Amino acid sequence: MLKYADIINNAFRPLELTPETHLEFYEMWKEIEFGKNEFLTEAGKVEKRFYLVIEGVQVIYILDLKGDKKVIGFSFDGSYSGVYDSYLYQRPSKYFLEALTPSKLIYISLEDYQSLFDRYPEFDRWGRIVHQQLLVGRVDREIEIITLSAKERFDAFMERCPAPLLNIPQKYLASYLNMTPETFSRMRAEK
Amino acid sequence: MGRVNISAENQIERLNLLEARMKKMEQKSLQELIKRPGEKSWSALEAIEHMNMGYIVYEPKIETALKQLSTSDPLTESVRSTAIPSFLIKRFPPQKGKIRFKMKTMRSFQPVLEINTIRETELADYFERFYRSLDKLKEFILAYRQTKVEKVRFNSAIGAIVKFNVAEAVEFILCHNERHCLQAEKALNILEG
Numbered sequence: 001m002l003k004y005a006d007i008i009n010n011a012f013r014p015l016e017l018t019p020e021t022h023l024e025f026y027e028m029w030k031e032i033e034f035g036k037n038e039f040l041t042e043a044g045k046v047e048k049r050f051y052l053v054i055e056g057v058q059v060i061y062i063l064d065l066k067g068d069k070k071v072i073g074f075s076f077d078g079s080y081s082g083v084y085d086s087y088l089y090q091r092p093s094k095y096f097l098e099a100l101t102p103s104k105l106i107y108i109s110l111e112d113y114q115s116l117f118d119r120y121p122e123f124d125r126w127g128r129i130v131h132q133q134l135l136v137g138r139v140d141r142e143i144e145i146i147t148l149s150a151k152e153r154f155d156a157f158m159e160r161c162p163a164p165l166l167n168i169p170q171k172y173l174a175s176y177l178n179m180t181p182e183t184f185s186r187m188r189a190e191k
Numbered sequence: 192m193g194r195v196n197i198s199a200e201n202q203i204e205r206l207n208l209l210e211a212r213m214k215k216m217e218q219k220s221l222q223e224l225i226k227r228p229g230e231k232s233w234s235a236l237e238a239i240e241h242m243n244m245g246y247i248v249y250e251p252k253i254e255t256a257l258k259q260l261s262t263s264d265p266l267t268e269s270v271r272s273t274a275i276p277s278f279l280i281k282r283f284p285p286q287k288g289k290i291r292f293k294m295k296t297m298r299s300f301q302p303v304l305e306i307n308t309i310r311e312t313e314l315a316d317y318f319e320r321f322y323r324s325l326d327k328l329k330e331f332i333l334a335y336r337q338t339k340v341e342k343v344r345f346n347s348a349i350g351a352i353v354k355f356n357v358a359e360a361v362e363f364i365l366c367h368n369e370r371h372c373l374q375a376e377k378a379l380n381i382l383e384g
Contacts, residue, residue: 037266037336037337039203042203042204042207043200043203043204043207044203044204044205044206044207044208044210044211045207063198063200063201063204066196067196067197067198067200067201067269068198069200069268092207092211096200096203096204
């Protein structure tokens with residue numbers, strides 16, 4: 001998958017990957033496409049893939065007891081995607097991962113993913129950094145949800161909102177910010 | 192009587208759960224699968240066959256209805272079931288591991304199996320038909336999600352007294368399966384989940 005070498009290299013920073021030193025790694029990736037509103041992963045199924053997004057927006061959500069969607073996060077151009085806990089532990093997913101726009105991704109199987117750490121010891125460093133970032137990111141989000149008002153959550157999110165998310169249906173962003181679509185819409189109009 | 196809110200994603204999650212439960216039952220021996228827990232009770236295999244029989248009645252009705260529906264955008268994510276289908280649907284799913292509202296099975300849905308003559312090699316067919324029904328139901332959900340599903344209604348298996356749209360029919364089949372899956376698990380002495 002050398003045609004996506006730039007995206008792969010960027011996702012695996014600070015490692016310095018080159019086709020000369022890591023050809024086998026680039027060749028582990030396979031390309032896949034999903035239509036708008038197609039599921040990448042369904043709740044109750046086991047995640048088979050760890051993705052990098054080439055283009056498109058995907059949403060990850062869980063259903064509450066009433067069957068309503070509660071958005072956990074998004075993936076978009078250049079970011080990782082997949083249901084990571086289900087992938088790592090090969091247990092049924094609690095979440096749905098759905099393409100909100102036509103999406104093109106590349107993915108790596110669990111077997112290949114795990115072999116990386118034996119084959120290339122430097123991936124341990126990437127693993128440490130990415131897991132630190134994930135942990136800190138989730139704690140920051142939890143603090144925002146617990147301590148900030150709806151308006152403060154909206155402002156904080158809009159300040160850092162990646163461009164691809166600005167065009168998805170507002171109800172997903174509203175759910176992510178734990179507010180009603182009406183509240184989100186009003187705040188957006190006032191902005 | 193409250194009306195049932197139907198969500199396509201919730202139905203898919205429950206279909207996947209039913210599949211996982213059935214995979215566990217598939218591990219059981221022929222003897223266990225055909226064992227009736229009581230004189231008038233069904234064995235697990237009879238419960239599975241009853242689910243297969245219940246599904247197959249609806250398959251052509253749903254396929255015909257879907258052909259009459261045109262695709263729409265945005266997706267139908269939630270359907271509020273009407274009063275009579277809601278009444279019927281709500282009676283079926285078990286709650287807290289218990290089957291509620293005991294009901295008599297219509298003669299045409301009675302599984303007629305000579306359970307003592309069933310051979311090991313024939314077992315796969317019962318499970319395969321069940322898995323096929325789950326695949327088809329998922330196909331129906333993904334299709335109706337792209338339509339204004341409320342626009343086409345058809346007679347339920349008990350006749351014109353209850354009419355379903357596709358979302359309601361799938362919900363009814365799912366609730367019916369959840370009920371009889373629990374019955375089969377109880378016959379096998381395995382816990383739900």
